[in-house]
Amino acid sequence: MQASPRLKLVDIHKSFGTFEVLKGVSLEANDGDVISLLGASGSGKSTFLRCINLLELPNRGEVWLDGEKLEIHERRGHAVIGSQKQIDRVRSQLSMVFQTFNLWSHMTVLQNVIEGPIHVMKRPRAESIEEAEALLEKVGLADRRNAYPAHLSGGQQQRAAIARALAMKPKVMLFDEPTSALDPELVGEVLRVMRKLAEEGMTMIVVTHEMGFARSVSNRIIYMKDGQVDCSGTPQEMFSDNGPASFNRFVGASDDEIGAARAR
Amino acid sequence: MDIHFLAATMMELLSAAPLTLLLFLLSSACGGLLALVITWMRIAENPLLSSFAKTYIFVFRGSPLLIQIFLIYYGLAQFDIVRGGPLWPYLREPFVCAVIALSLCTAGYTAEILRGGLRAIPVRDIEAARSIGMSGFLLFRRIIAPLTLRAILPSYSTELVLMVKSTALASIVTVWEVTGVAQRISSETYRVFEVFSCAAVIYLTLNFVIIQMMALLEFKLSKHHCPMA
Numbered sequence: 001m002q003a004s005p006r007l008k009l010v011d012i013h014k015s016f017g018t019f020e021v022l023k024g025v026s027l028e029a030n031d032g033d034v035i036s037l038l039g040a041s042g043s044g045k046s047t048f049l050r051c052i053n054l055l056e057l058p059n060r061g062e063v064w065l066d067g068e069k070l071e072i073h074e075r076r077g078h079a080v081i082g083s084q085k086q087i088d089r090v091r092s093q094l095s096m097v098f099q100t101f102n103l104w105s106h107m108t109v110l111q112n113v114i115e116g117p118i119h120v121m122k123r124p125r126a127e128s129i130e131e132a133e134a135l136l137e138k139v140g141l142a143d144r145r146n147a148y149p150a151h152l153s154g155g156q157q158q159r160a161a162i163a164r165a166l167a168m169k170p171k172v173m174l175f176d177e178p179t180s181a182l183d184p185e186l187v188g189e190v191l192r193v194m195r196k197l198a199e200e201g202m203t204m205i206v207v208t209h210e211m212g213f214a215r216s217v218s219n220r221i222i223y224m225k226d227g228q229v230d231c232s233g234t235p236q237e238m239f240s241d242n243g244p245a246s247f248n249r250f251v252g253a254s255d256d257e258i259g260a261a262r263a264r
Numbered sequence: 265m266d267i268h269f270l271a272a273t274m275m276e277l278l279s280a281a282p283l284t285l286l287l288f289l290l291s292s293a294c295g296g297l298l299a300l301v302i303t304w305m306r307i308a309e310n311p312l313l314s315s316f317a318k319t320y321i322f323v324f325r326g327s328p329l330l331i332q333i334f335l336i337y338y339g340l341a342q343f344d345i346v347r348g349g350p351l352w353p354y355l356r357e358p359f360v361c362a363v364i365a366l367s368l369c370t371a372g373y374t375a376e377i378l379r380g381g382l383r384a385i386p387v388r389d390i391e392a393a394r395s396i397g398m399s400g401f402l403l404f405r406r407i408i409a410p411l412t413l414r415a416i417l418p419s420y421s422t423e424l425v426l427m428v429k430s431t432a433l434a435s436i437v438t439v440w441e442v443t444g445v446a447q448r449i450s451s452e453t454y455r456v457f458e459v460f461s462c463a464a465v466i467y468l469t470l471n472f473v474i475i476q477m478m479a480l481l482e483f484k485l486s487k488h489h490c491p492m493a
Contacts, residue, residue, distance in 0.1 A: 053395055084399050092397030102392035105488050106410050116396040119406055148488035168396055 004067050005030050006203055007172050012051050012061035021047045023227040029172065029205060034198045036214035037207045039224035040250065045207045049176050053094045054087055065090050092120050095165030099177040101157040103149040109160045110145040116168045135163040139193050155186030162193055175206040211251060215239050223247045273449055274462045280445040281466055287431040287441060290363050292424060295370030302375040324372030330433055332369055337361035337437040362434035373423055381416035414485050421478035425471050442466050
């Protein structure tokens, strides 16, 4: 058990104009934690995830990675990044996988994966290519390394995006509804890759609607409602019949036949 | 059809074609560089910079190029401070004034083309780059510039074609490019149709080459759109 958590967010508040999306959310993650953020649309879970790497800037609250506090200043009424150098360095240790994959369309799969290591981490090209090919092998895309994103299926694009995120050798990986934009047949291949990463000890924070994944892979579940943490606990605690009523209502409401089958 | 006359006219016009080409290349290059600066100012947070850029773009898109050429060649010479100044040896040259006017004009149009290209970049691509720690010039060089370039190629090829045609206006201020020479020959021989037809062929040829080059560039940069090989 480490003394200080790898990632710590304290009392995050975020408003868009007059609309308050996050009303004081906190989170702590230790090495190897796989935390699932669940909640209805609009509960603020994606916004909260994006506050971790400052793609959204909280109006109030603190973000700490490895005991280092991210500088957020206020300018003319809204929050701005305090130190671009610091946030660039921190972001290179926190990889994000997006719902819409966000691969660079003008680059091949391989070029997407080596872009970060070569240009941000300044590692040598040959070494980066070697590692990238190993990662593409790991996510099952070795034969598509020279394809462009437009030529890939959604599941393939997302796996390429995961390889790109892994190439940065992150300390924590952030997943923003990674399978929400995928057909049901393609969801499985992405979840398999994510499960493998979790089993290898990667620290992951996952915003998802995949109850099955949350239940069987994560070691902590946080249920958000209306911009606040409603309840949290281990999957056993949350999904049991004695678990929190609001969470059970949420799971029950979002369960259709397919969802129920997956959750088992 | 007087082949001899056509041939002789064509030869004489072709001797002026290098000047047309030089006008085009110089103004496109200078105008393009200026457009980068203007676009940067246009999207800056500083209200002084963006207002200046907006005004510049409005003035040079909103007034006829012909009047801009007159103002710079004939108009500036009206002022003692210009005639006595250090730049006068250059500002009295019709060629220099034509290049200045053409550059300032194309910079206004190109700045808006660039701004359109920047807006066309999906926010997703930029967020992905930021999320791995890219920012500033690196982000611009690796992600923003390549995607903007691909987005503006169709519009910019139109702008280049317009530039080739705009060089014809330099003839008004005594630059002996193709149209100027054509006007002289036609006023000497009164064979307006043949002379200007030859001139038109030269401009069409120039534009054909430019359009083909831009199409080739577009093709090379669009491998990611093509159907799978």
